[in-house]
Amino acid sequence: MATTEALKVAVQEAIDRRGQELIEVATTILHNPEPGFREQKTSQLTARKFREFGIPFQDGIALTGLKGMLETGNAGPTIAVMGELDSLKVLDHPHADPTTAAAHACGHHCQIAMMLAVGVGLKDAGVLPELAGRVALLAVPAEEYIEIAYRDQLRREGKLEFLGGKPEFIRLGALDDVDLAMMTHTSSSQTEHGKIAYGGTNNGIVAKHIRFLGKAAHAGGAPHQGINALNAAMIAMSAIHAQRETYRDEDTIRIHPIITQGGIAVSSVPADVHMETFVRGKTIEAFLAANQQVDRALRAGAMAVGGRVEVTTLPGYLPLQNHTSMLDIYGANAAALVGESNITQLGHRTGSTDMGDVSQLMPVIHPYVVAATGTGHGSDYLVQDYELGVLTAAKAMAMTVIDLLANGAHHAKTIKADYQAPLTKAQYLSLMRSMFEEASYTE
Amino acid sequence: MATITELKAQTQALIEARSTWLIDVAKTILAHPEPGFQEVTTARLVSEKLHELGIAHDTGLALTGIKGYIRGGKPGPTVAVLGELDSLRVPGHPHANPDTGAAHACGHHCQIAMMLGAAIGLKALEEQEALAGNVALMAVPAEEFIDVQYRWQLHQEGKLGLMAGKQELIRLGAFDDVDLAMMVHTSSSSAEAAKFALGGTSNGHVVKFVRFIGKSAHAGSAPHQGINALQAAIVALNALNTQRETLRNDDTIRLHGILTSGGASVNAIPADVRYEGRVRGRNAEVIADANLKMDRCLRAGALAMGAKVNIVTIPGYLPMVNNQPMTEVFKRNAAQLVGESNLATHPPTRNRGGSTDMGDLSQIMPVIHPYTTAATGTGHGADYIIQDYVQAVINPAKAMAMTVIDLLAEDATKAREVLATSSPTMSKQQYLALQDSRLTEELYEGQ
Numbered sequence: 001m002a003t004t005e006a007l008k009v010a011v012q013e014a015i016d017r018r019g020q021e022l023i024e025v026a027t028t029i030l031h032n033p034e035p036g037f038r039e040q041k042t043s044q045l046t047a048r049k050f051r052e053f054g055i056p057f058q059d060g061i062a063l064t065g066l067k068g069m070l071e072t073g074n075a076g077p078t079i080a081v082m083g084e085l086d087s088l089k090v091l092d093h094p095h096a097d098p099t100t101a102a103a104h105a106c107g108h109h110c111q112i113a114m115m116l117a118v119g120v121g122l123k124d125a126g127v128l129p130e131l132a133g134r135v136a137l138l139a140v141p142a143e144e145y146i147e148i149a150y151r152d153q154l155r156r157e158g159k160l161e162f163l164g165g166k167p168e169f170i171r172l173g174a175l176d177d178v179d180l181a182m183m184t185h186t187s188s189s190q191t192e193h194g195k196i197a198y199g200g201t202n203n204g205i206v207a208k209h210i211r212f213l214g215k216a217a218h219a220g221g222a223p224h225q226g227i228n229a230l231n232a233a234m235i236a237m238s239a240i241h242a243q244r245e246t247y248r249d250e251d252t253i254r255i256h257p258i259i260t261q262g263g264i265a266v267s268s269v270p271a272d273v274h275m276e277t278f279v280r281g282k283t284i285e286a287f288l289a290a291n292q293q294v295d296r297a298l299r300a301g302a303m304a305v306g307g308r309v310e311v312t313t314l315p316g317y318l319p320l321q322n323h324t325s326m327l328d329i330y331g332a333n334a335a336a337l338v339g340e341s342n343i344t345q346l347g348h349r350t351g352s353t354d355m356g357d358v359s360q361l362m363p364v365i366h367p368y369v370v371a372a373t374g375t376g377h378g379s380d381y382l383v384q385d386y387e388l389g390v391l392t393a394a395k396a397m398a399m400t401v402i403d404l405l406a407n408g409a410h411h412a413k414t415i416k417a418d419y420q421a422p423l424t425k426a427q428y429l430s431l432m433r434s435m436f437e438e439a440s441y442t443e
Numbered sequence: 444m445a446t447i448t449e450l451k452a453q454t455q456a457l458i459e460a461r462s463t464w465l466i467d468v469a470k471t472i473l474a475h476p477e478p479g480f481q482e483v484t485t486a487r488l489v490s491e492k493l494h495e496l497g498i499a500h501d502t503g504l505a506l507t508g509i510k511g512y513i514r515g516g517k518p519g520p521t522v523a524v525l526g527e528l529d530s531l532r533v534p535g536h537p538h539a540n541p542d543t544g545a546a547h548a549c550g551h552h553c554q555i556a557m558m559l560g561a562a563i564g565l566k567a568l569e570e571q572e573a574l575a576g577n578v579a580l581m582a583v584p585a586e587e588f589i590d591v592q593y594r595w596q597l598h599q600e601g602k603l604g605l606m607a608g609k610q611e612l613i614r615l616g617a618f619d620d621v622d623l624a625m626m627v628h629t630s631s632s633s634a635e636a637a638k639f640a641l642g643g644t645s646n647g648h649v650v651k652f653v654r655f656i657g658k659s660a661h662a663g664s665a666p667h668q669g670i671n672a673l674q675a676a677i678v679a680l681n682a683l684n685t686q687r688e689t690l691r692n693d694d695t696i697r698l699h700g701i702l703t704s705g706g707a708s709v710n711a712i713p714a715d716v717r718y719e720g721r722v723r724g725r726n727a728e729v730i731a732d733a734n735l736k737m738d739r740c741l742r743a744g745a746l747a748m749g750a751k752v753n754i755v756t757i758p759g760y761l762p763m764v765n766n767q768p769m770t771e772v773f774k775r776n777a778a779q780l781v782g783e784s785n786l787a788t789h790p791p792t793r794n795r796g797g798s799t800d801m802g803d804l805s806q807i808m809p810v811i812h813p814y815t816t817a818a819t820g821t822g823h824g825a826d827y828i829i830q831d832y833v834q835a836v837i838n839p840a841k842a843m844a845m846t847v848i849d850l851l852a853e854d855a856t857k858a859r860e861v862l863a864t865s866s867p868t869m870s871k872q873q874y875l876a877l878q879d880s881r882l883t884e885e886l887y888e889g890q
Contacts, residue, residue: 223688231685238681239747242674245666245712269688293749296889300747304682304740443746 004406007127008399014124022117023386029109033087033102036142039064042085046139053120062168068137076133076409082183083115084108084143092379105381107186110389117394131405141165148209148276166354180363184393187368195338198367200346203280205316214307216271226269227307233273236301243293251286252350299441308442315435320356323363333399360423369393454564454844465560466832472552476530476545479585482507485528489582505611509582513569519576519855525626526558527551527586535825548827550629553835560840575855584608591652591719609800623809627839630814639777640814643789648759648798651720656751659714669712676716679744686736695794696733697723746889758881763802766809768861776845806868815839
């Protein structure tokens with residue numbers, strides 16, 4: 001029987017043999033960006049690669065998601081390795097789709113490539129029979145919580161219940177047979193030092209879609225007959241800002257609305273103004289409390305102008321917890337690849353990810369590879385080092401899978417046995433559903 | 444028996460003879476400004492001067508008001524000549540009281556002097572047959588509706604019913620024996636080109652006394668435990684500004700106010716923030732509508748922060764109606780004094796934007812409220828200075844005395860004609876009921 005170290009070396013070599021091909025997967029996706037729940041081309045590319053690599057899979061999960069499966073032939077836990085299919089929308093990103101503004105300004109294109117690299121590496125290297133359990137390879141849609149109106153429409157049509165990919169995967173049972181999960185996100189040298197960063201926590205969120213309803217009237221001829229919904233929105237935004245001093249530092253509250261419709265014609269009093277916002281915080285309690293303050297502010301805006309506000313609150317993502325023992329294993333592999341001095345331990349991050357949801361149900365890690373320059377979600381966010389962004393990231397995860405599933409999956413079984421999930425799937429679903437609210441206020 | 448022309452000539456001469464004395468009265472008051480219902484020194488001065496002129500009078504009406512009489516030799520209507528006792532508060536005005544900020548930035552000090560001047564002119568006609576009826580000389584408190592919290596407190600202590608001078612004097616019955624009334628206000632060359640400006644109207648208003656109630660907490664270490672009443676006020680005032688596009692130009696709405704308390708210490712979350720405001724408009728209907736908007740915004744501020752807001756709406760002034768026939772009489776006398784070309788007559792629809800409680804009186808009896816242009820600068824501003832005391836005191840005194848003569852001479856034919864052709868908008872009882880209905884208090888809890 002080969003040593004764990006030998007298995008790891010074999011997998012690294014297997015990944016390197018397909019290095020060019022795997023990086024091309026990433027750059028192909030980079031040039032075909034698609035926002036969440038619209039990732040048709042990206043999904044098809046992933047399916048084609050699964051087929052080429054001889055990895056059985058299901059597709060069409062949560063509209064565009066895929067789930068491949070590697071069997072070791074030996075009984076044991078299932079580890080999921082995930083990649084995210086979707087792009088952001090960033091108007092002036094150099095790789096933005098000129099029609100849709102879709103752009104991979106968050107590096108997800110590398111994630112699909114690294115997920116495939118883990119799969120094909122383990123398979124090509126022939127190490128699977130040496131392991132116990134299974135490796136699920138998940139291409140998950142819609143991690144970026146954007147286009148809320150579009151997704152809410154899908155929800156109303158019954159095509160979705162939750163607006164993020166992983167919550168949908170959980171709801172649909174795609175993670176029912178998964179025991180541990182991991183994925184690696186890219187990061188920028190502007191944000192992190194070194195090459196690989198891991199650990200820490202993330203904010204959770206609720207998402208809101210808001211409509212201020214007033215009354216249209218000629219803005220010059222008869223403004224007194226109108227009710228200005230844009231003014232309602234402005235008052236509400238001022239009122240939201242007025243809450244900020246009440247946020248505790250440790251709750252890391254973030255509220256950042258955008259107006260997606262601010263009026264139709266400049267000569268008409270705006271009567272239907274649309275706003276989207278997130279309410280983020282470090283704990284579920286903190287962001288739910290801040291959400292109540294936001295609701296008050298929204299109602300105040302409508303009240304002040306004598307209008308109406310319809311507030312749809314949608315469950316977003318839960319705070320992320322990284323599993324400590326899994327991190328230790330991952331950290332050792334990462335250090336072996338890039339050197340101890342290139343490793344950064346993370347604290348709390350104020351962005352959000354639906355990997356947080358998964359982390360409420362099972363042991364999870366969500367490290368970063370620092371392969372980009374520029375600002376995350378900005379037009380200058382460019383992956384510069386594809387070797388690190390795809391291949392090294394994949395190797396670190398593949399090596400971690402080997403550590404977890406080698407020796408009869410000893411580590412994975414221990415982690416699973418010692419783990420106390422914050423939520424069961426049923427509790428998770430009921431918590432998420434409790435955050436859903438549709439309310440209309442006229443006061 | 445002397446003709447009206449002779450009576451007027453005599454009256455003018457008497458006033459002229461005392462012009463230095465009268466201007467000194469105005470300047471003395473200018474140097475001792477006192478805001479409404481606190482005009483103790485000013486009232487004492489008026490009382491002394493009336494004594495000196497041998498005019499019997501009552502004091503302490505509506506706290507500081509004074510009312511004296513010159514009775515004619517024959518029965519007839521009573522014409523009131525009014526002057527206002529109170530100052531504004533305009534810190535920075537060159538004549539401001541350094542302690543209180545009180546300042547005569549609206550020229551009321553001249554009004555008292557001109558009322559005394561009219562008294563000097565008319566005193567000679569006391570108990571003369573030439574005068575059919577009486578002249579009531581009234582020094583009235585508190586025309587400027589300021590110090591709202593102070594007045595609300597006086598109201599709650601039962602010391603005031605209505606919270607401005609003429610309003611309260613009406614309520615107390617001081618105008619029950621008055622049939623017609625007049626006063627002259629000063630104006631600035633920045634507002635009026637003519638020496639006398641007649642006619643026009645003014646806005647009515649309601650007055651707001653508002654308390655935003657939050658919860659104090661350490662602003663550095665525990666702001667999350669506080670509820671910021673100042674933020675509630677700021678949200679409310681921003682909201683109020685967004686209403687402006689919905690206000691019709693024709694309605695001459697004015698929404699304005701001051702924060703009288705914006706927090707107690709900078710390191711504590713403000714928990715008690717106070718706002719005194721005004722909702723003005725050309726008639727009761729548009730004022731009520733704008734007031735709904737004001738209230739909506741005040742509540743919205745409280746709702747946004749989870750604070751409370753206590754909104755007291757105090758009955759303010761009613762729009763001014765200048766009596767047309769009386770205006771004509773005054774105009775002829777003013778023309779005699781300054782020449783026809785120095786007069787401006789505004790149509791009844793011309794709204795000055797500001798408000799006066801003479802408007803309240805004008806709803807229940809024939810009234811005129813002309814302006815004499817004797818100042819430079821901006822009304823209620825730190826640069827409002829009376830420059831021409833002859834035009835500010837002596838000419839208006841003469842014009843009013845002459846107008847009284849026109850009204851009450853010859854068996855008060857003119858006054859009776861004015862009364863017969865005028866129909867007050869409402870009775871005193873209706874007025875009091877209306878004002879009573881406009882007084883409301885609401886505690887809104889935003890949550």
